[in-house]
């Protein structure tokens with residue numbers, strides 16, 4: 001059942017969670033190995049490490065894989081599932097696995113136990129009774145929780161793991177990274193389970209919290225770089241601009257451009273806010289054990305998101321380090337400077353194809369493919385384009401000769417459509433035009449053939465209209 005309106009059903013979700021925990025614990029003695037499959041983003045990597053910590057504490061052998069949605073589940077699992085089915089092996093999917101239309105037919109044929117802990121919206125309206133016996137599906141969105149606002153993948157994994165091994169609380173900083181990476185919000189704006197878990201971990205002193213001016217993306221840096229590289233909020237007129245422009249403003253305000261951003265005093269913060277007309281005082285999380293950029297939960301999560309595209313093994317390993325490597329630092333700096341520049345370009349000069357309900361932006365050749373997803377996300381989060389329209393940003397991917405699109409809408413859009421967002425539109429498109437993809441209400445992606453893309457452009461308003 002899907003609860004469109006009203007309060008989420010807390011009790012039912014917790015029942016599912018408890019049943020899942022009990023089943024996993026009961027069966028765990030019989031597992032010779034647990035294979036963990038997680039999503040290729042900061043939240044997914046955080047989930048992966050939470051699960052690995054749990055399995056280590058339970059003395060269970062484990063293996064892991066990362067899923068990036070570039071192939072269907074069938075093709076992906078073909079490479080992972082062994083020829084012979086075995087009930088001694090369990091699979092735990094975290095932050096992925098709600099494509100039940102694809103997964104259930106596969107799981108049905110297998111003897112392994114499958115546990116899916118996901119917060120993405122489910123693409124099937126099969127009743128629970130129709131799930132195969134060897135599938136345990138825990139997903140708070142089916143009880144009306146919002147996968148972005150209320151509960152991150154890492155929050156769900158944490159709740160699950162902590163019920164089995166309470167000591168997992170010490171690894172709660174992983175959850176903070178997952179929350180920061182998925183919520184894209186100052187920490188004082190968290191809700192529901194995200195907020196509860198955040199508060200619990202803060203009370204346990206698992207991380208530190210500070211209040212101040214929020215310039216996510218550049219908070220670990222100097223004042224001038226903070227303003228230049230901030231992507232949340234993106235500051236029009238300063239973001240992605242050249243240093244001379246930023247320095248001359250700071251000179252005028254009599255602020256040392258090379259001062260650490262977090263050392264700005266109240267008067268200096270006021271001066272900046274008045275000058276650039278933005279108000280973003282809020283709370284942010286700092287990780288005790290880490291240094292430099294890795295100390296800042298948001299920037300740490302962003303780094304993981306970047307590395308997931310550039311070098312997945314670096315992403316998996318850096319979350320365990322306390323100090324950033326030179327290699328990763330270079331990648332981060334290149335990335336945020338490009339992203340800030342892309343946001344500047346996107347808000348000013350890119351050609352677009354606009355319909356009543358949608359904006360298509362072909363960014364092929366203008367923005368590198370690894371930046372598409374985040375340019376799309378941050379342009380909608382910052383409302384750089386018409387917030388009442390769906391953004392479809394992307395282009396031809398040379399390797400696959402398919403069109404890869406990042407699809408986004410704003411929270412304002414969701415309020416106008418009573419919560420019918422991107423994932424529903426993607427389901428509607430897939431039904432008619434094929435392709436692979438999925439996502440949340442606010443964000444998702446799809447790959448289409450060139451022919452399908454052409455039809456999509458012609459009929460987009462209809463697809464959006466009928467995406468219920």
Ligand SMILES: [Mn+2]
Nearest residue numbers: 043095153182
């Ligand atoms: Mn997630």
